[in-house]
Amino acid sequence: MKQFLDENFLLNTKTAQTLYHDYAKDMPILDYHNHLIPEQIAKDVTFENITQVWLYGDHYKWRAMRTNGVDESYITGNKSDYEKFEKWAETVPYTLRNPLYHWTHLELQRYFGVKDILDGKSARKIYDICTEKLQSKEYSVRNLLKMQKVELVGTTDDPTDSLEWHKVINGDNFGLTARPTFRPDKAMAAEDVAGLNAYIDKLEGVTNLSISDFDTYLKALKQRHDFFHENGARISDHGLEQIYAEDYTDAEIKAIFDKIRANQVLTNQEVLKFKSAMLIYFAVWDHEKGWVQQFHLGALRNNNTRMLTQLGPDTGWDSIGDFSQARQLSKFLNKLDTEDKLAKTILYNLNPADNELMATMIGNFNDGSVAGKVQFGSGWWFLDQKDGMIKQMNALSNMGLLSRLVGMLTDSRSFLSYPRHEYFRRILCNLFGDDIENGEIPNDIEWVGKVVQDICYFNAKNYFEL
Incomplete structure (x- = not known):
């Protein structure tokens, strides 16, 4: 009987143990997507x-x-x-x-x-x-990060954020890079006209622009996108139920924006068109700057109205949704690709039923220009556990190139979450170890070890140009 949580936890073969201890264990961490609070890092709180x-x-x-x-x-x-x-x-x-x-x-x-x-x-x-x-x-916070050899934290930030704490962190030269991530979900939330107007008013204050028409709205958001780039941002992120890819005209979007500023209720079709247009603008800006765009798809949020009213969002009332993903996602990526404006892209699904869908979708738009240009991201949220990670890696292995995966991320609000990278690495090494011992791949430890290290660290370092 194995001992609980010993040095070979989750490593079921000698080969897996060699891969983990000799190749994966000591690799630094590039945590390119999380929800850590930059101020706490800047102030090095205890x-x-x-x-x-x-x-x-x-x-x-x-x-x-x-x-x-x-x-x-x-x-x-x-x-x-x-x-x-x-x-x-x-x-x-x-x-x-x-x-x-x-x-x-x-x-x-x-x-x-x-x-x-x-x-x-x-x-x-x-x-x-x-x-x-x-x-x-x-x-202290910084020493907790050092304990786990964290080299990069990619925080998740609203376009109106001042990024003042990122500047402090990156100016201190203590061995950690903090990169902001442009998360403009609130800027396209047309289903809540009152909330969107309040957001636009906040954006006016940050940009010193009077936003009464759509062109000025785009100018303000582009100003913030530029500001993020100047302060080290190289990644955007979107948390959506699904990709929006409705057909629209510029005139329609301008008219919809006028209705928003007049506090008029939008039809469902107008909401979808507005969201679709905003996604395209954000994606084009990302491509222009050479950013990576991330899409986290499939969460059914705020299911419990009573508790949402009492506690607010992000307090534990979300679940997996069963949204249709393939057709709109294909249409969105294809529109960008056709215009040669498709940035490097990472797709994360929350519904495990969509694993094979995502694993095959990325192959439609990997054009050879960049290794792993379009990625099927590692198991996210409810899927960042043993079974979810294995299923994601198996789907990607079967239908794409696991060897080009940019590895794990915490997606966490806690400074104690970094052993999740270890968890991922142990599971990864166990998969390769099983295959070697079963005779399914060659017993070439040096090459497989290199692939393991690439997935754990070097793929992300190259992909995000760190």
């Missing part, structure tokens, strides 16, 4: 206790606690930090076979050297050990 760095904002844990019958006061409510941690500790034993069980104990081991199993009985001891370390300078 956290008062483990609850603050581990449970604040982590809706993965919140969903598990709610499912385990924990009252909301212990999750997002007014209970003390220790009481919240204790309720999480009591929940952990019930997360067996959920990736949270693995991530929790990986993080306790890798950051704090704690090998005890977290439960109600061990909660006080583990809380005190971790909290004492976190309050020391050796466990």
Whole structure:
């Protein structure tokens, strides 16, 4: 019987162990997509206790606690930090076979050297050990990143953001690059006219432009896109239910924008046309600057209206959606490709039923100009666990080139999430190890090891031109 979470965790063969320990383990991390708070990195904050760095904002844990019958006061409510941690500790034993069980104990081991199993009985001891370390300078945010050999953090930022903290980070020369990511979802959210108008008003203040027509709106957003580029941005990101690719004319979009500024309700078709137009403009700007564009597709968000009203978005009420993806995605990418304006692109799906769809879609637009120009991104959100990663890698292997994958990302709000890269690397090495020992690929450790290192690090370094 194997020991839980030992050095060969998830590595089922000698070959897998060699690939991981000799090739993957010590590679630096390029975390090109996350939701870390740049201000905390810039100020090199230290956290008062483990609850603050581990449970604040982590809706993965919140969903598990709610499912385990924990009252909301212990999750997002007014209970003390220790009481919240204790309720999480009591929940952990019930997360067996959920990736949270693995991530929790990986993080306790890798950051704090704690090998005890977290439960109600061990909660006080583990809380005190971790909290004492976190309050020391050796466990500041920057040092937490150094522990995991993080070279790049790609944060997710609204076009109106000042990026002031990125400037501080990149000016300090402490071995970490912080790159902002242009996330303009709010700028195209025409389904909520009042919300979009409030956003446009905010954009006016940032750009010093009076935005009364569509041309000025584009000018303002382009100004912000340029500003992001000047401050190191080389990636955009969109979190959408699906790609929008309705046919439209410039006159139609200008008329729709006039209705928005007049606070008139749009028809569903007008909403779709506006979203479609905005996506094209953003994509063209990305291509002009040589950026990478990312599309996270398929989340059905804010399902629980009562709790959304009480707690707001991004608090754990989202799920996998069953949106139709293929036809509109093909139409969108084809329009850009036909006009020679298709930037490097990463596609992430949340519905595992779309794995093969994505794996084959990328092949339609990989034109030989760049290795892996259009990517099927690694398992995202509900799929960034063992089964989801394996299915994504198998689909990509069968229908594309796994060897050109740009690797893993945390997509996390927590500075303790970096063992997810280790998790991915162990699973990757185990897949290759199994194939070698089964005689399905040659026993050429040097070459396979190089491919592993490419996936873990070098592919992303080349792709994002770091």
